[in-house]
Amino acid sequence: MTDMISTKVRFAPSPTGELHIGGARTALFNYLFAKHHNGKFFLRIEDTDRERSKDEFTDQICESLNWLGLHWDGEILFQSNRIKEYQSAIQTLLSGGNAYRCFCSKDLLEKSRAEGVYQYPRTCRNLNENEIRKHLNSGENYVIRIKIPEGQTSYNDIIYGHVTVNNSEIDDFIIARSDGSPTYNLVVVVDDHSMGITHVIRGEDHISNTSKQIQIYKALGFDIPVFAHLPMILGPDKKRLSKRHGAPGVQQFKNDGYLPDALLNYLVLLGWNPDSEQEIFILDEMIAKFDLAQVNKKGAVYDEKKLYWISGQHMQRLGNKNILDGILAINQSWGNGFNIQYQYTVIELLKVRAKSILEFIDQSVYFFNxxxxxxxxxxxxxxxxxxxxxxxxxxxxxxxxxxxxxxxxxxxxxxxxxxxxxxxxxxxxxxxxxxxxxxxxxxxxxxxxxxxxxxxxxxxxxxxxxxxxxx
RNA sequence: GGCUCGUUCGUCUAGGGGUUAGGACGCCGCCCUCUCAAGGCGGUAACACGAGUUCGAUUCUCGUACGAGCUACCA
Known part of the structure; x- marks a missing residue:
């Protein structure tokens, strides 16, 4: 190993819903990348939106991750515990002249947006000391905006290659709301830096956030991590799969009797190709062969039929003990009153013709009644x-x-x-x-x-x- | 509207200047067989469009179209 710095990645869901397959796929790719490089896989809960975040979703996300076998390293980091760090970063930016107070009202900006002005007109960017003091003294609300410099921002994405944006296209976006709370792009940078994240692997929907975040890295003097953006998982209409759009939750697959490895196997094939004709993998094989360079850029349509087939393939290959565990996880009374040898024989006879644990249970009733x-x-x-x-x-x-x-x-x-x-x-x-x-x-x-x-x-x-x- | 990204069978994908454009799911057929599966064999089906470069373009370049993402005091 020539890597002096060990690989550190994170999965950072916001607890505003249960873990669905899009998130699971992102978590999986992070996990595989980390394990392949003997690195760490961290979990961070992005709960800065106090209104929409719920503890029950945090629990559900953790439960789903554990069920999938995607175990994270170390403690979970909650952003809600890190307000001080964010405040201090904001102060640094402000005092360093890389951010400024903006007193423009929300209504005004919304109005100009409606008229087709999409960018903040930078009205408050060059307010002088006196003007600022005047606004402050009159008790006006303000937000804090980053001051985007002239030039270009570019980075080399492992998956998408070179991405370049003119800084004139980057808004002087808000880093602190009028109540003082930090916004997403700020907290992500502060956390990724303090967690020592080396590779940021996330959905393609973050590509345009990346150039904004790079501006914060630079303004704060932080090293910039490597970025890798994953193509979206799409619905049959080619639109991004979302909760509104019927993205199934991980919990649903568990209830439907799918095995975790089967789901993972299906997910890993969405965007990644193993550079061979192998289709069926267990987690260890995925870790051994995974490579971000083999991930393609095109969004992939979620296809339940193929998942179903993969599930059947896993059922056939799985040891009887593992299948029994899977059955018992869903139905504890399965096989009650029959000895273990009898139960294993039932499994042996049926496993080639059941595509899921649920089907298996369904097909096995007459062996007991x-x-x-x-x-x-x-x-x-x-x-x-x-x-x-x-x-x-x-x-x-x-x-x-x-x-x-x-x-x-x-x-x-x-x-x-x-x-x-x-x-x-x-x-x-x-x-x-x-x-x-x-x-x-x-x-x-x-x-x-x-x-x-x-x-x-x-x-x-x-x-x-x-x-x-x-x- | 602007910016960014994308476009090979219905779907997941391989490939890449000259290929019968490969594999997998699905679907269809045959074989096996006590049924259903599994398995084996075979079939169906794709390079978005238009220019340019070239002896030759699906592959390279440029446009167009289409799609997606972002453009929040959400993350």
Whole structure:
């Protein structure tokens, strides 16, 4: 390692809503970048907007981050605890001549904006001592604005490359409100500097804030970090996915039974390409291969279908223990009364055909309870008349005689019955599956029967014989 | 309005002066098969437009169009 300064990044959400996939993706990229470089990933809560910030959202964001496995280093930094630092930075700017008091009324400025004047006309920029004192003495409210110098501001974005803006395009924006509280662009710079952030990785919506922030860095004499702006995640209409726009919260994915790694896997593919044809990653693999230089500039449309597929891929690959943990996290009573070996076998049989934990739970009910009803379409197809009952009765007799209750024996006996009646085995297999599970599809019938056990199979078959066919 | 950024299959993307423009999801078909999945094989489908540079442009340049973001005493 030639890096003398270790990498430090941060994820800085404002607690005005729950964590949604856009934020999760930003957090993920920060996390991957930090871990890839053996650096630190910090969490900062941007709660300077006292009206909209809520503690419950802070809790929810932390919970979501933890569920995803994106654990932050050190203590959470709350901006609301750092007012003194901001005040002192503002004072430095003011006394250094890099900022000034502005006494213009909000109404006036809003009016001129409505008339097409979008920039602050810098009315108060060159007020002299006497004029300032006069305003102050008459008790007028004022805000503090940064004094943007002439010239150009440019920086080299890891993802977007060189971005240059004429300073004439940068407003003398407000750094302190009339109540003295600092604004976003000021606090970000003060915090990123005091936290020692080396790389600022955030959404593309901050590109135009960056040149403003660079002005503050310069005015304060701070080193400027490296910037990397991530393309937006878009809705189907190509507009930025936002809460208003139906951006799903991370919590929602948890409730829908998605595994954290699957969500992360989907998210990492939105904008980043691994420079190979690999599509399925676990977190450690993402860390090993992640590179900001491989992130593209184009916004990516959120596509639930692909997430769904990725989720299925993860289900297949995941260890049975992990799946069990995932199930229990949603439904603690799953598998109650059945031993662990039985539970693991259920998982083994089902995991290739469930795309989410929720689906998994849904598909597994008949392993623990006798079916209460039978899929009516399947009944019509496979058990529409009494001839089926004869086959089943014959098979029940054969089953009772089986001593070694295992897949092979069961299959052998069933095929014998089919042969005896000179019918395709499917004519017996389908109705039996229906009788045992209530549904027309699932894992290999014989493997299912072995697991359910002889008693249960016979009991369920007899029950079905009483109820089917429906006339 | 101004500024900044972007534009390859429906979607996620690879590629890059001469390619049958590659992969993945989805969709369709076939195989496997007791069903459903999974898996295998195949198919469908894209370089926004116009100039210029060039022997040649999807790739480079410039325009145009379209889209997005920012333009708050929100973050």
């Amino acid at each position: 006798d079916p209460e009803e039978y899929d009516s379409k399947a009944v019509g197809k496979h058990w529409s008349n009494n001839s089926v009952n004869d086959f089943i009765n014959t098979f029940i007799n054969k089953m009772e005689a089986i001593e070694n209750w295992n897949t092979e024996q069961i299959e052998k006996e069933l095929r014998n019955v089919a042969e005896k009646y000179e019918i395709p085995a499917g004519r017996i297999i389908h109705p039996i599956r229906l009788a045992l599970s209530g549904v027309p599809n699932g894992p290999s019938l014989f493997a299912m029967m072995e697991l359910l056990g002889k008693e249960t199979c016979i009991r369920r078959l007899n029950k079905a014989l009483k109820l089917l066919p429906k006339s």
